[in-house]
Amino acid sequence: MYADNRYSADALVRPDAVNARVYSDATLFRLEMHRIFTRSWNYVGHASQVPKPGDFFQTEVARRSVLMIRQEDGEICVLRNRCGHRGARIVTARHGHCGVLRCPYHGWTYHPDGRLKSIPLPDGYTGTELDVDASTERLPALRSANYRGFVFARLSRTGPAFEDWLGGARRALDNMVDRAPDGELEVAGGCLRAIQRNNWKVYLENLHDGMHPAVVHQSSIAASQPQQRKALAETGTVPLPVQIIQGNAQSLRQLGSLEVTCYPHGHSDMRGFREPRSDDAVFDSYQAALERGQGRDNALATLDLNIHNANFYPNFSVHPSFMQVRVLFPLSVNRTLIEHWTLRLKGAPDEFNRRHIVYANTVHSPSSLIKPDDLEMYHRVQVGVEEGSGLWISNHRRAEGEEDGSRSSTALSERFIRNQYRAWGQYMSAEDAG
Amino acid sequence: MQGDPQLLAQLDDAAREKIQWLLDRETEYLDQGRYPEWLALYAADCTYWVPAVPGQVDAVDHVSLFFEDRALMEMRIARLTGGDAHSLELPLRVSHVTGPALLAGIDSETGEVQVTRRFQATEYQDRRTRDFAGLFTYYVTPVNDAWRIRTKRVDLVDCDGPFEPLQVFI
Structure with a gap:
């Protein structure tokens, strides 16, 4: 059925570019569901x-x-x-x-x-x-x-073994569990569900993209500036939602120093751009609880591993320091559902866990001041790629000299996207054994 | 204003009329995009809350569709009126229809009044419309010789469903 050369991975993916049809072809979408989503974890x-x-x-x-x-x-x-x-x-x-x-x-x-x-x-x-x-x-x-509490499943009889699939990307999940003073996490505080009018891959390709925030999020950055000034003048501290929105205002120099690490099977993680520890009484009481629960050396090492987000290809993404979990569900070739959950750190002060709820409301809620501009861009990509084939989507940025064996890149490189398409090609090229 | 006659009797006609006027302006200003005037209808320590599950009692340990204090409401308004939001490049219009205001309670200590009303709202943008429906619950408080909204709670019938972005106050 799919012997047609137009559906071979070689015809659609180059090391540094992909054909627009990977986002717009409904037959290819069905093939992805079978070859990627049933075979991966x-x-x-x-x-x-x-x-x-x-x-x-x-x-x-x-x-x-x-x-x-x-x-x-x-x-x-x-x-x-x-x-x-x-x-x-x-x-x-x-x-x-x-x-x-x-x-x-x-x-x-x-x-x-x-x-x-x-x-x-x-x-x-x-x-x-x-x-x-x-x-x-x-x-x-x-x-x-x-x-460690994160449950994964694979539908097909064939596909990578779980340990092989997870690989080094596990460090983000380890770090989340290690952040719990009692050594355990639990889902708490409900679920937010967002509909995106774009192919599922458009979303994954934005998650470590350091080139977009200053442009895409100009409206929320500008809207938060007066509140930041006012809060600093009146109280000396900036409310968390304002801090979070201001995080998108970093310079390219700052983003260029954020390490992005790629792993086999399409996974990747990005270092955090916020300070690993915040200087306030709530954080201090949390850190004290973590040191009591896990020992001072372990606690400090855990807090120093500052990962902003980690993506487990193809359906899972986490923000370790804010205990955020996102699950991706492709609905059709141009429609994607994201479910968002928050984890509670057992043994942490309530006031500290509440920050994770504030983060979810600010970043992942449908009413987020940040998100609509992201989704607008994803949709504009979608309508663009649907205007016909022949268009190759560029993933070239910072590709020069990539074959040096280094796994490391930064938020200014599209290496993590190229890494996703290596996995895409491997899954899509494998024979239909079962 | 409708409601239990004994409860209604605790408010004089002038208060009822002022509250009715306040709530009517509230949705009308939203539909006209007059956000600074809309915010002026709210008390200084106001809250705008759209729960994410039916009957949600807590917005601190549970996520919400919106949970905003005055600073966040001002920030949303700044974005809506800033002219630089990509997702608002095409105009977004809303029209509300509200049911009768129902007096649901009066706090005997603070004088704060709880009023509910059913609503439907249609939103239009980029050749698409979508509908919202549910219950508004207002907590209205006397400030000097006027009435101001301290809290507006919006219970959407589909609050726990999936949503495309919610950019404007409902």
């Missing part, structure tokens, strides 16, 4: 969302509904949410608790680990081809991995 949810056996959380992997369910033995499994009988979706709630999973259509029931428990009128299948043997019939389980 997708972030599903956090273990704290299903604390007790039978607790479930519903989400999507590669556009299929799945359930993350806590088992009796404490393990977490990820199941397809589709009855083996007529294919009906079993659960529609986002989260809840179940003793058994019961299909609301004809009452087939499944154990929380996916095994078939019972069907009505079982003798109706006697002598038929349908195998309703409870030992073999089940809701398919995805391969899943729980990395």
Whole structure:
């Protein structure tokens, strides 16, 4: 079906540019869902969302509904949410608790680990081809991995092993857990959902782009300046939302000093541009709690690793120092849903955890003063690439001398985008084995 | 203004008329884009809150669609009126329709009055319209001889759904 050369990765991706069709071709989008999203590991949810056996959380992997369910033995499994009988979706709630999973259509029931428990009128299948043997019939389980509370799943039988896929990018997740005085995180404070009118890759390609903030965010930078002056004059301290918005006003020199590290499988992370520690009483009380919980040396080392954001290709991004989690769901070739969650540091002062809520409201809420200008640009890219093929999208910036073996670059380089397309090409070129 | 007769009896006609006028101006100024005049209807320590889940009680430990004090409201207005927002290059227009104002409570200590009203609003930009609907809850407080809005809470029927950007106050 896809033997057509127009869909080969070689025809679409060069080391430093991609054909506009990668963002606009609906057939290619379906191929991506199959070859990238079913074969890669997708972030599903956090273990704290299903604390007790039978607790479930519903989400999507590669556009299929799945359930993350806590088992009796404490393990977490990820199941397809589709009855083996007529294919009906079993659960529609986002989260809840179940003793058994019961299909609301004809009452087939499944154990929380996916095994078939019972069907009505079982003798109706006697002598038929349908195998309703409870030992073999089940809701398919995805391969899943729980990395320090972050739960990932892979739909396809083939694809990278989890440890290989995660690789060195794990340091951002480690750093988040290590920031908790009690050594644990939990999802708290709700979810924000944003619709973007662009291909999913347009979004991922903006996340370490140091060239856009001063241009794209001129309106919010300008709007925050009077508030910054007023706050400094009146109280001597700048409110957190104003500080966050002013973060986009950095010079190219500052951005040029921000290290971006790329990893295999398309992942990358970027150093933070804010001071790793803030000089105030709330932070001091948090640091004291962290030192009590984790020891002074560990605490200082954890706080010094200042990562602004980290991206785990293709569906997961985190802001470690503000405990922000973003999950990407491609809806169609030109429509993308981003779910945003906040993690609470167990053992940290409430006042400190509340900063993460303020960060979410300021940056990730639909009403953010920052975000609409980003989404406007993503959409303008989308309408541009949809005007026809023949256009090659440039990823050239700071590509010169890249083959020197160094993994390091800065926020002024498009290396992280080139790295994403290396992964894209690898996934898209692999044969359809299963 | 409608509501429980015993509650209504605690406000004199002049107060009811002033509050009604205040709330009518509130949405009218939004629809006309008269943001500085709109903000002047609010008390100095005002809050504008759009919860992210139905019945949300807390905006400190839970995310919100909007949760703004006066400084943040001023910052939003500065962006809306600054003329340099890319996402507002094409005009964004809104029209509200509001239901009857309903007196929901009076704080016996502070004299603060709680008023609710149902609303629908249509927003237009770039050849597309979208609809908002829900409940406004106003906490209106006497300031000198006038009434001012201390808090406006907007409960959208689809508050926990996905959204494209929300740039203007609802």
